[in-house]
Amino acid sequence: MKSHLPKYYLLLLLCISGHRLYAQADIDEAGKLLSRVKQTYDSANISFHLKYTYAEADQPNTVTDSLEGDARLQGSNCFMTLGNIIFFRNQSYNISVFKEDKLIMLGRPSTLSKEMQLPSDQISTALHQAGVTACRLLRNHQLTTIIFEYSRESPCRRMEITIDEATSLIREVVTQIPQPLSPEESVTTRGSEQYIMIRTFFTAMKTEQPNDSIFNEKMFFTREGNVIKPAAAYADYQIFLASPNI
Numbered sequence: 552m553k554s555h556l557p558k559y560y561l562l563l564l565l566c567i568s569g570h571r572l573y574a575q576a577d578i579d580e581a582g583k584l585l586s587r588v589k590q591t592y593d594s595a596n597i598s599f600h601l602k603y604t605y606a607e608a609d610q611p612n613t614v615t616d617s618l619e620g621d622a623r624l625q626g627s628n629c630f631m632t633l634g635n636i637i638f639f640r641n642q643s644y645n646i647s648v649f650k651e652d653k654l655i656m657l658g659r660p661s662t663l664s665k666e667m668q669l670p671s672d673q674i675s676t677a678l679h680q681a682g683v684t685a686c687r688l689l690r691n692h693q694l695t696t697i698i699f700e701y702s703r704e705s706p707c708r709r710m711e712i713t714i715d716e717a718t719s720l721i722r723e724v725v726t727q728i729p730q731p732l733s734p735e736e737s738v739t740t741r742g743s744e745q746y747i748m749i750r751t752f753f754t755a756m757k758t759e760q761p762n763d764s765i766f767n768e769k770m771f772f773t774r775e776g777n778v779i780k781p782a783a784a785y786a787d788y789q790i791f792l793a794s795p796n797i
Contacts, residue, residue, distance in 0.1 A: 577686045581697045584688075584714060591719040598623045600755040601633075608727050608746035623759065628766040641766045644797075648771065648785070655771055655781060658793030693717045708746060724751040 602619035606612070620633040631638040637648035640660060647656040685700040696713045711725040730745040772790060773780050779797065781788045 577688055580688060581686055584695060584697065584716070585712075587719045588714055588721060592624065594626060595624045596626075596759045596761050597720075598755075598757055598759050599753050602752045602754070604750045604752075606748050606750070607730075608748045611748050623765065625759075625761055625766060630765055639766075639768070639771065641768060644768045646768065646771050648788075653788045655785060655788050655790045656793050657772065657779070657790055657797060659797065694722065718756075720756060721753055723753065725749070
């Protein structure tokens with residue numbers, strides 16, 4: 552089954568509204584906690600397993616789709632697999648490898664940043680772009696869940712971020728967004744908007760020794776003068792240049 556999740560996951564970046572922030576004390580506390588999370592990921596040498604599940608918001612326990620993979624972080628460098636897709640980022644390149652399509656998308660970090668953002672990056676971007684209508688924090692021992700509510704007009708209705716305060720690492724993110732509708736459905740279902748829930752789990756986290764070799768772009772492509780070719784492991788792949796002057 553072709554996964555629905557990647558396009559929904561990227562909608563975390565589009566939670567935009569113009570409303571005021573409420574519960575200022577909770578907003579301030581959430582900001583401090585998320586700042587510590589960002590600092591941890593910015594300096595991290597860690598690996599973890601991640602899994603996305605997809606469900607209707609009114610039936611959250613009935614999973615209709617899922618996608619999982621593994622990630623390795625070393626500061627701003629990232630090597631992540633999600634199903635049949637590889638996401639790679641180092642100081643010079645962002646690379647997406649689509650195995651089913653035999654396609655390598657090659658760009659500079661600034662070009663593909665929205666597609667390549669890590670969980671902490673995505674949360675940071677969404678919070679900077681979104682005006683939330685309510686915020687509260689729930690604490691359970693060392694786990695803290697930040698709950699953001701958005702206006703009805705916002706593409707993102709609710710986001711829950713669970714953080715392990717002992718490590719400043721994200722354990723789970725739950726997002727509710729409207730179910731995308733076709734033009735025909737938007738007419739027949741007017742007034743009865745449906746929502747979907749995307750739940751992201753981060754498990755098997757462990758500290759790794761720095762290893763620059765796994766963040767070498769030459770595993771994906773080679774350059775001969777001005778000609779860029781796929782590396783031997785991807786000899787039958789096409790390369791799409793997403794940035795000028797690569």
